[in-house]
Amino acid sequence: MLKAAREAFAEAGYDRTSVRQVAAAAGVDxxxxxxxxxxxxxxxxxxxxxxxxxxxTLARVADGPVGELGQRLVDxxxxxxxxxxxxxxxxxxxxxxxxxxVYGRLIREFFTVHIVRSVGVRLEGVVPxxxxxxxxxxxxxxxxxxxxxxxxxxxxxxxxxxxxxxxATVAPTVQRYLTEEIDALG
Amino acid sequence: MLKAAREAFAEAGYDRTSVRQVAAAAGVDxxxxxxxxxxxxxxxxxxxxxxxxxxxTLARVADGPVGELGQRLVDxxxxxxxxxxxxxxxxxxxxxxxxxxVYGRLIREFFTVHIVRSVGVRLEGVVPxxxxxxxxxxxxxxxxxxxxxxxxxxxxxxxxxxxxxxxATVAPTVQRYLTEEIDALG
Numbered sequence: 001m002l003k004a005a006r007e008a009f010a011e012a013g014y015d016r017t018s019v020r021q022v023a024a025a026a027g028v029d030x031x032x033x034x035x036x037x038x039x040x041x042x043x044x045x046x047x048x049x050x051x052x053x054x055x056x057t058l059a060r061v062a063d064g065p066v067g068e069l070g071q072r073l074v075d076x077x078x079x080x081x082x083x084x085x086x087x088x089x090x091x092x093x094x095x096x097x098x099x100x101x102v103y104g105r106l107i108r109e110f111f112t113v114h115i116v117r118s119v120g121v122r123l124e125g126v127v128p129x130x131x132x133x134x135x136x137x138x139x140x141x142x143x144x145x146x147x148x149x150x151x152x153x154x155x156x157x158x159x160x161x162x163x164x165x166x167x168a169t170v171a172p173t174v175q176r177y178l179t180e181e182i183d184a185l186g
Numbered sequence: 187m188l189k190a191a192r193e194a195f196a197e198a199g200y201d202r203t204s205v206r207q208v209a210a211a212a213g214v215d216x217x218x219x220x221x222x223x224x225x226x227x228x229x230x231x232x233x234x235x236x237x238x239x240x241x242x243t244l245a246r247v248a249d250g251p252v253g254e255l256g257q258r259l260v261d262x263x264x265x266x267x268x269x270x271x272x273x274x275x276x277x278x279x280x281x282x283x284x285x286x287x288v289y290g291r292l293i294r295e296f297f298t299v300h301i302v303r304s305v306g307v308r309l310e311g312v313v314p315x316x317x318x319x320x321x322x323x324x325x326x327x328x329x330x331x332x333x334x335x336x337x338x339x340x341x342x343x344x345x346x347x348x349x350x351x352x353x354a355t356v357a358p359t360v361q362r363y364l365t366e367e368i369d370a371l372g
Contacts, residue, residue, distance in 0.1 A: 099284075184355050
């Protein structure tokens with residue numbers, strides 16, 4: 001059922017997906033979906049909380065040289081988007097976030113809270129603490145923009161570039177936002 | 187009527203806006219809106235083609251030192267987003283693009299065709315010609331991501347940062363994507 005829901009939300013967006021469609025796609029009764037997941041909103045939340053084990057994943061990103069944080073973060077982000085389970089779930093999350101203020105909150109949490117909490121710890125002593133939330137926002141701007149262009153809007157040639165080419169091109173941007181001196185933020 | 191339509195699309199997105207709502211907001215009859223603009227889709231296209239005089243704007247961006255293309259492009263982009271007329275129109279454009287494949291095409295056109303055509307000309311002899319479309323996609327990823335985080339999802343502190351701080355932070359990223367050597371693209 002979650003698989004059917006993930007695909008339905010990713011394909012049609014939150015708004016135009018009904019619990020009935022999800023049930024039909026999963027080959028079960030609508031009542032069964034409601035029984036397990038509650039409302040359509042709760043079903044969506046079950047879907048969007050599923051994609052990645054965030055604490056474990058971000059701990060892995062944080063672990064290693066600070067000078068390669070950008071590379072590890074971009075690699076992990078692209079890997080999650082190209083994974084057959086978490087990819088469609090992340091797509092549903094972003095489409096939902098842009099269609100509904102409620103889901104915008106989920107995305108903000110994903111990026112700001114989780115990245116600041118786990119990766120931000122590694123920035124202590126590297127950049128001023130009060131710059132960390134701002135820097136995390138700039139990281140989010142590059143990563144979300146990459147997801148929008150490569151996976152949602154499917155710009156070419158971006159959508160067809162090998163993952164490692166994308167990662168190598170974007171990693172220095174993310175690294176700069178994380179650890180390099182940025183005069184304007186001072 | 188266009189003003190009412192712009193605000194309605196930006197607020198509720200393409201899907202959940204009706205011609206009737208637009209007419210009511212503008213204080214006119216629905217038939218009048220249909221008479222001037224045709225279908226809801228045509229109305230939307232009138233709205234999204236309105237925001238910026240692209241050829242003139244991008245000619246201004248292209249004009250000046252190549253080493254400051256990134257700064258001029260980011261300044262112009264942020265200015266358009268913070269302008270009371272073009273800002274809501276751009277928001278409607280992006281929300282529409284993410285909700286409907288049809289409007290995804292409009293956005294791709296906006297970024298790829300227009301930027302490659304006018305700004306790309308300035309890159310002749312600076313970077314290999316066959317890298318220009320790819321570089322334009324990376325520029326789009328940073329600019330669109332910035333719009334999503336600052337204007338659509340309104341992450342804090344990003345949404346409250348002064349425009350010049352945002353521009354100064356992001357301009358080197360855009361400049362690098364435009365003109366600097368990127369090994370992975372070679």
